Amino acid sequence: MRWLLSSLLTLVCFAALLPAAPLMVVGPPGADQFALPGGVVLWTVDVTNDFGYLVPTSFNYETLSPVGTFTDLFTTLGLISIGPGQSVPGIGQYDIDPPATPGFVSAGQLVLTFDVFSRDPVTDLLFDPEADYLSSGSLSAPVSVTILSDTGVPEPSTLVSLGLGALVLMLMKRRIA
Amino acid sequence: MFYLRIGVLILLVSASLVAQGPYPLVCTAMAANVPIARAEGLAEEMGQIVVVCSGGMPVPNGQVIVTSNVQVFLNTNITSRVIDDPYTEALLLIDEPGSYYSPGPQLACGEAETYLDPATGTCPVTSANGDGTGNYSGQKNMLLPQYSGAGGLTYRRPNVWRGRCIGTNCATSAPNSLAWLGVPLDPPGTGPTRVIRIVNIRANANGVPTSGTLVPSTISALISISGAAGFSLVNPNMTVAIVEAGLTWGLRSADNSGALPSGGLNYLQCVPNNAPLAMNPTTASAPNGVSFVLRISENFGTAFRVRSTQAQNSPGMIYNTESMFYNPDFSADFGHLNLAGLATQGTRFLVRFSGPPGGLQVHAPITGTWSMFPNTGSARLIAAGLDGSGSDFTPVPPSSAALNTAYKTDMVYVYEMDTADPAQISLIDLPFYIAHTGQPYVTPGTTTVSVNYAPTSIQNYATGGWVPRFADLGDVRPLATLSSCSAQPKLFAAITSKSGTTSARVWSVQLTNSGPAPANNARITGFGLTQTYGAACTPVVLTPLPATVGTIAANGGTGSTNLTIDFTSCPSLARFTAAISYAADGGAAGTSTFNNLFR
Numbered sequence: 001m002r003w004l005l006s007s008l009l010t011l012v013c014f015a016a017l018l019p020a021a022p023l024m025v026v027g028p029p030g031a032d033q034f035a036l037p038g039g040v041v042l043w044t045v046d047v048t049n050d051f052g053y054l055v056p057t058s059f060n061y062e063t064l065s066p067v068g069t070f071t072d073l074f075t076t077l078g079l080i081s082i083g084p085g086q087s088v089p090g091i092g093q094y095d096i097d098p099p100a101t102p103g104f105v106s107a108g109q110l111v112l113t114f115d116v117f118s119r120d121p122v123t124d125l126l127f128d129p130e131a132d133y134l135s136s137g138s139l140s141a142p143v144s145v146t147i148l149s150d151t152g153v154p155e156p157s158t159l160v161s162l163g164l165g166a167l168v169l170m171l172m173k174r175r176i177a
Numbered sequence: 178m179f180y181l182r183i184g185v186l187i188l189l190v191s192a193s194l195v196a197q198g199p200y201p202l203v204c205t206a207m208a209a210n211v212p213i214a215r216a217e218g219l220a221e222e223m224g225q226i227v228v229v230c231s232g233g234m235p236v237p238n239g240q241v242i243v244t245s246n247v248q249v250f251l252n253t254n255i256t257s258r259v260i261d262d263p264y265t266e267a268l269l270l271i272d273e274p275g276s277y278y279s280p281g282p283q284l285a286c287g288e289a290e291t292y293l294d295p296a297t298g299t300c301p302v303t304s305a306n307g308d309g310t311g312n313y314s315g316q317k318n319m320l321l322p323q324y325s326g327a328g329g330l331t332y333r334r335p336n337v338w339r340g341r342c343i344g345t346n347c348a349t350s351a352p353n354s355l356a357w358l359g360v361p362l363d364p365p366g367t368g369p370t371r372v373i374r375i376v377n378i379r380a381n382a383n384g385v386p387t388s389g390t391l392v393p394s395t396i397s398a399l400i401s402i403s404g405a406a407g408f409s410l411v412n413p414n415m416t417v418a419i420v421e422a423g424l425t426w427g428l429r430s431a432d433n434s435g436a437l438p439s440g441g442l443n444y445l446q447c448v449p450n451n452a453p454l455a456m457n458p459t460t461a462s463a464p465n466g467v468s469f470v471l472r473i474s475e476n477f478g479t480a481f482r483v484r485s486t487q488a489q490n491s492p493g494m495i496y497n498t499e500s501m502f503y504n505p506d507f508s509a510d511f512g513h514l515n516l517a518g519l520a521t522q523g524t525r526f527l528v529r530f531s532g533p534p535g536g537l538q539v540h541a542p543i544t545g546t547w548s549m550f551p552n553t554g555s556a557r558l559i560a561a562g563l564d565g566s567g568s569d570f571t572p573v574p575p576s577s578a579a580l581n582t583a584y585k586t587d588m589v590y591v592y593e594m595d596t597a598d599p600a601q602i603s604l605i606d607l608p609f610y611i612a613h614t615g616q617p618y619v620t621p622g623t624t625t626v627s628v629n630y631a632p633t634s635i636q637n638y639a640t641g642g643w644v645p646r647f648a649d650l651g652d653v654r655p656l657a658t659l660s661s662c663s664a665q666p667k668l669f670a671a672i673t674s675k676s677g678t679t680s681a682r683v684w685s686v687q688l689t690n691s692g693p694a695p696a697n698n699a700r701i702t703g704f705g706l707t708q709t710y711g712a713a714c715t716p717v718v719l720t721p722l723p724a725t726v727g728t729i730a731a732n733g734g735t736g737s738t739n740l741t742i743d744f745t746s747c748p749s750l751a752r753f754t755a756a757i758s759y760a761a762d763g764g765a766a767g768t769s770t771f772n773n774l775f776r
Contacts, residue, residue, distance in 0.1 A: 057771045062669050062691060065617045075772040079710070079752065097456055101535070101618045113671045113771065121750075121775065128749060129775030130679065138671050 022082075023048045024112055024139035027089065031143040038098035041145050043110060045074075045090045049082040052116040052134050056080055059092055062140075063108025067147060068096040074112070081122040094145060102149035109140040202233025202364045202408035206400050208415045209374070210495055213477050214382035214396060215423030217630045219637050220256040220644045221382040222501055224417040225493075226398060228373040233364020233408060238307030241323055242361035244299060245404025247373070249340075251417070252397045254352040254381040257340070259641045261512030263347050267340030268502065268517055269357045270374040271313045273492040274336040275504075281315040283490060285337040288508045292321050292332045299359030300335045309365040339512065340375070347639045362404070374492055375400075376502035377518045381637040382420045383648040394420040423480035424526075426628040428656065429470040433606060437469055441623075442611065442657040444537065447665055448766070449615025454577070454584075455538050456614055461579030468611035469656070472604055473526055473545070473556075473628060479599045481556075484523035484570070497599035499523050499645055521643045523594045526556065527565040527631035528607070530588035530656065532624030537659050538612040539624065540582040541590040543575050545605040556605050558583060561591035565631020566643050570595070582610060591631055611657055619659065626656040666731065667692030668699065670757045670769035673737065675776075680745045681719065682776050687737045688759055690729040696761035699726040699736055703758030703768070706742070711751030716776070717743040729761070744776040751776065 027044035035041045047056065059074040074080075074090030082088045092110065117132040206228045214221035226249065236242045247269060249255075257265040274283045286300035287293045293300055303319055305311030313336035320331055338357045342350035355378070365371040380396055388394045396418040402410055428437040444450055453462035475481045485498035488505055499520035507514035530539045545556040561567040570593060576583045583590075597603065613619045630647035637648075668688050677683040690696040700723040706716050719741040729736040744751070753774045760766040 055773055055775075057672070057773055058769065060669065060769070062667075064667050064692060067616060067618070072770075072772075079773045097614055097616060099456060099614065099618075100616070104618050111669065111671075115672075115675075115775070130675075130682075130749075133675055133775070136671075136673050136675065 022050065022054055022114070022137075022139060024110075024141055026110070026141045026143060031141065032146070033144070034146045034148050035096045036148050036150065037096055037100040037102065039096045041068075041094040041096065043092045043094065043143055045092075045110060045112070045141065046087050047082060047090060047112065047139070048087040050084055052084065052118055053120045054082040055115045055117065055121060056082075056090065056112055057115055058111075058113045059090060060111050061092065061094060061108055061143070062111050063106055065104075065106045065108070067100045067104060067106040067145065068094050070094050079122060081120050083120060096145070096147065100147045102147050104147045105144055106147075107142070107144040109142050111138055111140045113138045200232035200367070202230060203411065204228050204230040204402065204408055205411040206413050206415060208398070208417050209493060211416055212418055212495075213479065214380070214418040214420050215480055215630065215647070216382055216385075216387060216420050217423055217647045217650060218382045219634055219646045219648055220258070220379040221418065223251070223378040223380050223396060223398070225502075226375040226378070226400060226415070226417065228400065228402070228410075230362070230371040230373070230408065231365060233366060235307060235309035235366040235368070236304040236363050238304050239320070241301050241303050242312065242363045243404065244359040245362045245402050246356060246358050247360055247375070248354060248356040248401045249375060249378065250354045250399045250401075251378075251380050252353070253384040254638050255355055255378060256381050256637065256639050256644075257355065257377055257379045258516070258644045259342075259347045259639050260514070260516050261339075262641070263342040263345060263350065264339045264512055265341060265347070265355060265377075265639055266501075266517035267355050267375065267377045269338045269340060269360060270376065270492055271336050271360075271362075271371070273372050273374065274313065274315055275490055276492045279314075281336070283337055283504055283507070284315040284333055284335050285339060285507055285511070285514050286335040287339070287511050288335070288514065289511075290317055290333040291335045292319075292324065294324060297359055300338075300361075302334055302361040302363075304363060305334070309363050309368045309371070312361070312363050339514070339517075342639060352638045362402075364408070378417070379501075379644060380418065382418065384637055385420050387420070396420060421477060423476055424628070424630055425474045425476055427472050428626070428654065429472055429606075431467045431469055431608075433470045439655075440658070441655040442469065444611070444613065444657060444659045445665070446617060446619055446621050446659055446661050447615055447667075449613060451610050451612035452614045454540055454580070454610060455612035458540065458576035458582075458584035460577060463580055463610050463612070466610075467608040469609055471528065471607040471609060471626070471628065473607070474604045475602060478602060481524045481594050481597050481603055481605075482599070483594050483597050484520050486519065489518065520645060521568045522570070522632070524597070524645075525559075525561070525565050525594075525631035526592045527629045527633060528590045528592065529627045529629075530624055531627075531653075532588075533620040533622035535618065535620040536613075536622050537619070537624045537657055538584060539588050539656075540576070540580070540584045540610040540612060542607050542609065543573065543581045543583060545592060545607045555594075555596050556592040557595045559591055559593045562632070563587065563589050564633045565591045565629075567632075568643075580610065613659065621659045621661040623658045624656050625653050627651070627653040665692055666690045666694050666696035666699075666729070666761050666765040668696055668729070668759050668761060668765050668767060670759055672755070672771060672774070677741070679776065680743050682742045682744050684740045684742065685737050686740055686757060687735050688726050688729055690731060690734045690761075690765075692765065693731050695731050695734070696729040696765055699729045699761040700724060700759065701726065701738060701740065701757060702760050702766075703756070704740055705756045706753045707756075708747075709752050709754055709772075711748045714744075714747035714751055716747055716753070719743055726759075742776070747776060
């Protein structure tokens with residue numbers, strides 16, 4: 001029994017020492033978005049790193065049903081290093097083709113590739129890209145965009161009306177309470 | 178006494194000869210010219226018919242000339258333009274008015290200052306000099322006391338008569354005949370011959386059976402002249418046109434070096450072609466260039482013609498334009514005579530592309546260029562109806578000024594000749610761009626093309642419609658097929674590890690196939706490094722390309738290969754952007770870009 005408890009304690013301690021995998025989470029306004037033909041979709045991600053210094057090297061939208069052109073606004077802006085325990089936001093822009101068909105759904109995944117180093121390539125003067133290189137890898141997250149028709153988008157005046165209506169309802173509710 | 182008797186005998190013989198009268202009135206009909214009519218045409222120009230008369234007894238001075246009816250029959254429908262139903266644009270001219278030999282004005286019966294008898298609808302003409310001369314001068318020197326309401330007035334002498342359908346309107350008349358009723362024909366006597374010229378007869382060449390031999394089909398005319406004056410008519414039957422196909426067309430390769438395969442071009446739904454043009458017709462970018470060349474050839478020198486709105490009213494002249502005998506000085510107020518002989522448009526070509534909605538786009542050139550022969554003419558993209566009709570020559574402005582192309586969603590393009598040389602056998606080459614975005618919403622299917630003379634019509638009888646006009650021959654050919662990529666592989670790349678020394682750094686490149694079909698013969702086709710940081714250096718890629726990856730399973734399978742790079746010349750902290758290009762059989766291809774790469 002003692003032997004078993006000792007073994008479990010050893011495993012827990014060992015697991016705590018193991019490097020955790022980096023994580024990518026899609027941020028607001030969400031993974032599944034809507035856009036008009038010719039419109040623009042922005043996807044944001046938060047990349048969290050727990051081991052070494054992660055350098056993002058590419059950010060793309062991979063899909064079997066493309067409906068526009070993706071622009072990497074994450075890794076193209078300069079050298080980024082994400083240290084252990086740090087989280088960095090990234091962004092990608094998807095320009096919808098003007099002739100895209102309303103109702104069409106483009107589904108795929110955002111793919112981030114990266115290199116991991118044992119020293120910080122941005123701040124550590126001793127950084128050596130060969131000696132400090134640890135690994136490369138990729139992260140992915142499923143996303144989609146649905147093409148809307150012109151008539152499916154509320155006019156600004158409609159939004160104002162809806163807002164006013166909601167405000168009135170809240171006031172009425174408060175008054176009733 | 179003997180000589181007296183001889184003299185009397187000679188006088189008697191001479192008198193008996195005189196008593197026999199003048200020479201009989203004899204008229205000979207002939208075609209003044211025999212043009213080639215386009216077999217596709219429903220309203221093709223026929224040769225002018227000339228009737229030359231001599232002899233007979235001229236009407237005495239001041240008397241009204243007896244009238245005759247002239248009627249022409251063809252072995253196909255006559256389709257001269259109806260300008261004042263039942264009157265058509267076909268005209269009968271007497272004594273070549275406006276020519277070198279008879280320079281007076283051309284004046285049609287019924288125009289101002291002629292006397293149009295309301296009872297008969299004809300113009301009586303009196304003998305001017307009693308010797309057959311001066312009757313059709315167009316001058317204002319004719320008294321007509323014989324007619325009610327005309328006494329004491331002086332009228333002009335008409336020399337042009339309008340041809341009409343036989344019935345009360347052309348729609349219900351015999352379709353192959355026109356008549357000129359009540360034409361005053363004064364026998365010329367011993368003076369100059371009388372010349373009758375019939376112009377502006379159009380006919381349905383498409384209605385003539387095509388020849389099964391090397392001898393082409395012909396259109397024949399039969400002319401009848403009947404009336405009070407008796408005479409002989411020689412050669413009433415004549416050929417007025419030879420019928421030949423006028424247009425040949427074909428699809429050629431983008432570099433115009435040869436014909437396209439009979440099945441046309443092939444595109445994949447997931448591989449874009451001139452995508453910027455597909456998304457924006459005004460762009461200057463067509464990365465895949467011209468897709469094919471449409472060549473339209475004429476089969477004889479006058480198969481392609483300009484319209485011409487200039488006067489073409491010199492009797493006997495051949496102008497080789499779509500307009501025929503045309504005098505813009507004729508009255509616009511009387512029966513729209515100023516429209517007689519005027520074509521509604523030049524030679525047009527209707528180029529029609531048909532495909533599934535949302536399929537391939539075909540962007541058309543604004544102008545056609547001539548090749549192989551001297552630059553003797555051109556065709557211009559114009560605004561017209563879907564059948565190629567429309568009387569205005571309105572050029573279509575380019576959508577893309579840089580590419581000199583236009584795009585219409587109906588993909589029906591109409592070209593009209595703006596210059597043409599009848600002395601040349603002409604070819605016109607039209608370079609077209611096929612565009613699609615490479616996206617899955619581009620509808621797969623086959624796009625076809627047809628080329629036809631325009632405007633197309635089914636009106637093979639005399640109407641007030643377009644002249645010329647043409648039958649739609651229905652010659653539709655496959656142009657391009659867009660195939661679905663639903664069973665295609667889809668690749669993207671990643672760098673998964675780095676190892677080795679500076680002089681032989683090994684990057685492992687992994688390809689992932691997210692498509693539903695295996696990626697066969699997957700390979701790295703290109704690898705480029707662009708330095709973004711550090712002292713300038715030149716890394717050398719040691720691995721020969723393409724580098725084979727092999728077959729990658731569908732739905733997420735991966736395959737890898739190594740690329741070895743010599744970074745010896747580069748500083749330690751040099752950074753690069755890498756572009757890795759890849760391909761596999763079946764159309765999967767692309768490039769992945771990586772930033773902030775250390776060696």
